[in-house]
Amino acid sequence: MHTILKENYGFVFEDKLIDEIAQVATLKDFKEGDVLIDFGDYIKKIPLLISGAIKILREDFDEGELLLYFIEKGETCAMTMACCLGETKSEIRAIAENKGKVVMIPVNFMEEWLGKYKSWRNFVFNSYNNRLKEMLSAIDSLAFLNMDERLMNYLLEKSKINGSKEIKSTHQEIAYDLHTSRVVISRLLKALENQGQIKLHRAIIEIVKS
CATH class of the missing domain: 1.10.10.10 (Winged helix-like DNA-binding domain superfamily/Winged helix DNA-binding domain)
Structure with missing residues (x-):
């Protein structure tokens, strides 16, 4: 686990944070089409993507679902983090676009690391910022394209x-x-x-x- 994290997140996180993640996280393989998070789930773990890609869908209460964005290697899902912090049910569905691996971190460490590690704070805030830009782009696409x-x-x-x-x-x-x-x-x-x-x-x- 430590080696995988170091190779993929060594340029993002401090060594001490990588050590802590390796101690508490689990590594999960997924294949194309797997539902990793579903509507209404209480999210207990935060995903860090090691390989592959995951698409994030938002439920349309009239009919079907709408693609919001894709998560790629080295990223996480900001909406998942938001649900974790608010202890609310998931409003998104995460489906594997192709096969890959993801590191799952227990949610109770998220707030602790926000105060303890600058790199984790930056990672979380950048994730929110990037996802917000992508969702605004999705809204623009719906409205103007x-x-x-x-x-x-x-x-x-x-x-x-x-x-x-x-x-x-x-x-x-x-x-x-x-x-x-x-x-x-x-x-x-x-x-x-x-x-x-x-x-x-x-x-x-x-x-x-x-």
């Missing part, structure tokens, strides 16, 4: 996170993340292909222009 622009931004983000120009997602899965219908997504994907921005293959979308 056409669905074809939202779709292209989504595909580019998926490509970056997975490190591949080929995106293995069904039209229905994309529609679910973008809170629209499969018919709309299929039509827009075909339009993007006609514009030369993507190529459609069986169960794969290839980014041509980035």
